[in-house]
Amino acid sequence: MIVPDYYEFCCRVKLLAGHDALERMADVLAERGIKKPLIVTDKGVAGAGLIDIVSKALSVSLNAHLVADTVPPDSDLRVVNELAAFYRDEGCDAVIAVGGGSVMDTAKGINIIVSENAADLMAFSGVGALKRPLKPMVAVPTTAGTGSEVTQVAVIKDHERHLKMAFGSYFLLPDMAVLDSRMTLTVPPFITAMTGMDAISHAMEAYYCLQKNPLSDAHSLAALSLLYRNLPVVTETPGDREARLEMAVGACLAGIAFSNSMVGMVHNLGHATGSVCGVPHGLCMAIFLPYGLEYNMHKRGDIMGELLLPLAGEAEYRETPREQRAKKVVSLVRRMNSKLNELTGGRHARCLREVVDRDGVPMVPREVLPEIARAALLDGASVYNPEEADYDDNVMVLEAAWEGEPLDRGKVKGG
Amino acid sequence: MELVRDVQAGKKPFKRAYVGIFLWFTGKAVQAAARSDEQVKREFDALPDDFAFSMGCLPNGPWMVVGKEEGAVKYLGGNPEGRHQHLRLKIKNLEAAFLILTFQESTAMATVRNRIITDGELPHALAVMRVLDIVEVYLLPRRIAKLAVKRYPRWPLKRKLFGRFAVYTRTLLGF
Numbered sequence: 001m002i003v004p005d006y007y008e009f010c011c012r013v014k015l016l017a018g019h020d021a022l023e024r025m026a027d028v029l030a031e032r033g034i035k036k037p038l039i040v041t042d043k044g045v046a047g048a049g050l051i052d053i054v055s056k057a058l059s060v061s062l063n064a065h066l067v068a069d070t071v072p073p074d075s076d077l078r079v080v081n082e083l084a085a086f087y088r089d090e091g092c093d094a095v096i097a098v099g100g101g102s103v104m105d106t107a108k109g110i111n112i113i114v115s116e117n118a119a120d121l122m123a124f125s126g127v128g129a130l131k132r133p134l135k136p137m138v139a140v141p142t143t144a145g146t147g148s149e150v151t152q153v154a155v156i157k158d159h160e161r162h163l164k165m166a167f168g169s170y171f172l173l174p175d176m177a178v179l180d181s182r183m184t185l186t187v188p189p190f191i192t193a194m195t196g197m198d199a200i201s202h203a204m205e206a207y208y209c210l211q212k213n214p215l216s217d218a219h220s221l222a223a224l225s226l227l228y229r230n231l232p233v234v235t236e237t238p239g240d241r242e243a244r245l246e247m248a249v250g251a252c253l254a255g256i257a258f259s260n261s262m263v264g265m266v267h268n269l270g271h272a273t274g275s276v277c278g279v280p281h282g283l284c285m286a287i288f289l290p291y292g293l294e295y296n297m298h299k300r301g302d303i304m305g306e307l308l309l310p311l312a313g314e315a316e317y318r319e320t321p322r323e324q325r326a327k328k329v330v331s332l333v334r335r336m337n338s339k340l341n342e343l344t345g346g347r348h349a350r351c352l353r354e355v356v357d358r359d360g361v362p363m364v365p366r367e368v369l370p371e372i373a374r375a376a377l378l379d380g381a382s383v384y385n386p387e388e389a390d391y392d393d394n395v396m397v398l399e400a401a402w403e404g405e406p407l408d409r410g411k412v413k414g415g
Numbered sequence: 416m417e418l419v420r421d422v423q424a425g426k427k428p429f430k431r432a433y434v435g436i437f438l439w440f441t442g443k444a445v446q447a448a449a450r451s452d453e454q455v456k457r458e459f460d461a462l463p464d465d466f467a468f469s470m471g472c473l474p475n476g477p478w479m480v481v482g483k484e485e486g487a488v489k490y491l492g493g494n495p496e497g498r499h500q501h502l503r504l505k506i507k508n509l510e511a512a513f514l515i516l517t518f519q520e521s522t523a524m525a526t527v528r529n530r531i532i533t534d535g536e537l538p539h540a541l542a543v544m545r546v547l548d549i550v551e552v553y554l555l556p557r558r559i560a561k562l563a564v565k566r567y568p569r570w571p572l573k574r575k576l577f578g579r580f581a582v583y584t585r586t587l588l589g590f
Contacts, residue, residue, distance in 0.1 A: 006528045126534065166537075211527045262527075378538035383526055388566035413569065 002303070007213035009260045010170055013139075013150050017179040017249055019241060022057035025138060025178045029094065030061040034136060037062070037094040038087050040107045042071040045099045045142050048186050054098055054140065066090055071099065071106045077121060077158040077165070080109035087114050094136040097174070098183075101146045104139055108154035108172050111137050121156060127168035139174040142183045144234075144247035145195025145282055147202055147255015149177035179252055181245040189235045190347040192247075193340040194282030196231040199251035200333075201266050201285035203227065205292065206257035207307060208300040209264040209384045216261035219253045225310035226250030231336065235343045264385030266292035269397065272375035277364045279355050286340070287351060290333045291397050292385075293326070294407040298414050299386040301326040308332075330406075351404030369398040387412070430513045435477035435493070437516045438470065440586065442479035442490040444550045447585030449488035452578055455549055458542045459488050468502035468535070468543050469495040472512040502535030502543060518555075518562040522547065553582040 016024050029037060037058070041051055046069040058065050068083050087095070087110060097107030112124050115134035124130055139149035154167045187195070203223040206216050227250035233243040269291075270284030293304055305325030309317045311332050320328050340348040349355040352364040364372075373394035376382065382389055389397075393413065400407045448455040459466070467482025471493075480491040480498060491498070506512040511530040514520045522544065525531055533540045548564045561567045570578075 004528065008529055128532070210523065378541060380537045380541065382541065383523060383544075388564075413566065 001214055001217065002212060004213055007211070007215075009213060009215040010152075011150055011173070011256045011260070012170075013173050014176045015150075015179065015252065016176065017245065017252075019181050019245060021178045021180040022054055022140070022182070023060055025140075025176065026058045026061035028176065029058075029136075029138070032136065034094045035062065036064045036066070036090070036092050037096050037136075037138070038083070038090070038092040038110075039065060039067045039096045039098055040071060040083060040110065041067065041069045041098040041103055042073070042100075043069050045069070045103070050142060050183055050186070051098060053182055054096070058096075065096075066092060071103045073102055074159075075102045075105040075109065075154075075156045077109070077156055078160070080106055080113065080121065080156055084110045084113035094138065096138040096140060098140040099142050101148050104141075104146075104148040104174075105154040105156060107137060107139070108167065109156045111135055112167065112172075122158075122163075122165060125165040125167055129167070130169040130171045132171065134171050137174045137176075139177045140183060141177070141179070141248065141251070143187055143191065143195040144184055144244070144251040145198040147199065147251055147258065149174060149179075150252055150255040151259040153259075177252065179245070179248040181241045181248065184234075184244045184248060185239060185241065187238065189238060190344045191282075192238065193231070193235045193344050193348045194280060194286055195251075196227060196234070196247060196282075197286035197289065197337070197340070198282040199247075199254045200224065200227050200231070200336075201270075201289045201292075202254035202258040202263065203250075204289060204304075204307060204333075205263040205266055206254070206261045208293075208296060208303045208386065209262060210386055211261040211384050212303075213261060216257040219257035219260075221307075221310050223250045223253035223257060224307060227254065228311050228332075228336070232339050232343065235340055262384040263381050264292060265295055265382070265387075265389055265397070268376050268379045268381040268385065268389070269372070269394065269401075271379045271381065272372045272394075273352070273364065276368055276372045276375050277355075279352075279363050283349055283355060286337055287349060287355075287401055288397075290330045290337075291401050291407050293330045293333065294409055295389070295393070295397055295412055296386045297326050297330075297409060298412060304329055352398070352402040353404065364402065366402055369395060369402060372398055387414075427509055430509055431477065434472060434509060434512045434516055438477055438479035439490075439493060441470075441547070441550060441554070442481050442493075443589065444554055444582055444586045445481050445546060446488055446490045447582045448546070448550050448553060450585060451581035452549060452553075452574075455546050458546050459483060462539065462542060463501065465499075466539070467491065467498060467500045468504065468539070469500050470504040470506075470543075470547075471495065472506040472509050473532075474508075500535070502533070502539045504540065504543065505532040505534060506530060507532065518559055521563055521565065523565045550582070553579050554586075 095107045097104045111134045141149045152172045156165045203220040207220040226246045230243040230246045266288045269288050273279050273284045307329045308325045337350045341350050355363045373391050376394045449459050469478050469480045471478030478493050478495045480495050482491050515525045551563045552560045
């Protein structure tokens with residue numbers, strides 16, 4: 001275990017996890033004196049009937065709450081301002097975000113405006129601009145992947161001015177996160193598979209990237225043992241409530257790990273591929289994870305080898321020679337991707353050339369790889385990657401990930 | 416008995432002087448590298464025409480300011496006040512600056528350990544960090560530069576020798 005000379009760790013989110021956690025949430029809100037929360041969500045979540053479950057649970061202990069389901073797939077400043085005005089006009093006293101990353105970000109944006117009585121959200125962008133606690137916020141994730149219920153960041157897009165505002169502050173951590181198995185039961189296998197791989201990539205990158213620390217390590221290892229065991233189960237049997245709950249807890253643990261130790265090349269290339277080609281984030285994570293491991297193996301091989309224990313169990317860990325463990329971890333990640341590919345009827349792509357849109361059109365033509373490699377140079381995740389990655393390195397990794405061939409580690413320029 | 420005492424931050428003249436001289440020399444070297452090295456040129460070309468950044472330590476400096484003026488990259492002195500900067504790289508205190516600038520801790524590890532606050536857009540910060548890495552490789556002997564950068568680059572001999580000569584000459588003569 002590496003104990004850094006100095007590190008920081010913070011997670012002050014109260015977690016409620018269980019098959020009836022939503023009902024307990026209502027009790028906790030009532031105990032805190034909250035009378036009229038605003039539920040923020042999107043039409044997909046509302047259409048799946050999840051808000052009905054939340055509303056029913058809230059009505060056990062609260063007399064009133066409001067629902068706004070206008071959050072778009074990409075967070076939008078105009079919607080944030082509209083919903084903040086709605087919150088004020090209706091005299092709400094808390095925000096409950098029910099959904100994925102965009103809903104969480106929108107709720108955080110609303111909370112900044114109503115707490116700071118702000119006219120311009122831009123004044124609070126950047127790291128550390130918020131100086132005091134915000135109003136109460138609850139996060140109810142509806143996928144097991146992003147971990148945004150325990151992260152201290154938000155990204156709001158101003159589509160009119162073509163600006164992307166990023167916010168970072170411990171005050172953005174929700175007061176409470178509710179992990180209820182009912183919230184993910186209806187997620188289709190394809191989405192389940194890629195969001196689960198997103199969570200696995202959080203746990204793994206948090207474990208081997210530069211900002212790792214003993215506390216984030218503990219969260220990563222616990223997360224991996226839950227996620228790796230349960231991901232094929234929930235993909236094959238979406239209605240398995242026990243496995244769904246374990247996935248939700250695993251994704252939350254992974255979220256705590258990576259929000260305290262950051263991520264590296266896998267997210268770096270994933271963000272770039274998402275912005276250039278519109279490939280879903282989770283799918284990018286699934287594809288790039290084995291390559292991130294291979295690229296950094298010459299620097300972090302021993303540390304990566306430790307990940308074999310939560311993935312394969314004690315017997316296989318002991319039987320595998322120490323110098324083979326990291327390679328075994330990579331092969332297990334690839335095996336998981338193949339299994340998910342099989343379980344989703346081929347929708348879970350194993351390499352970039354297999355990624356297609358709804359009409360079956362390839363989303364990542366080979367000729368855009370240089371553009372992705374350039375875009376990756378603008379992403380902050382590269383700072384935390386153990387090995388430097390310049391344009392040529394990015395192209396090399398992207399080419400291998402496009403073909404679906406293992407990385408030729410002999411070509412990695414060691415530092 | 417005196418119960419209340421007004422505590423002033425220590426002056427630490429030696430460390431302050433070291434950090435100040437290092438930042439001054441690095442600022443001049445960035446200007447020199449922008450005229451001698453193609454990669455540094457490209458990095459600055461991709462930044463806005465009036466781009467300026469500062470690097471220094473909180474709370475009282477010292478600082479270095481570098482920016483583009485009429486298309487040329489220039490060292491703009493040690494006073495960041497009264498000048499718009501797209502990016503401010505703020506080292507949290509003098510002790511942290513001393514750790515980084517004596518290469519006891521690499522820039523990457525200093526960032527990882529939250530010793531540097533980035534005030535500005537991330538793509539700008541990443542470009543400046545790449546430039547500073549290149550400048551450090553030019554200025555420092557290999558053994559020391561390897562402590563400062565994540566990966567010591569494999570440059571052709573021509574770039575290493577002529578580039579270093581050009582950067583040092585331009586830095587010392589100030590053109």
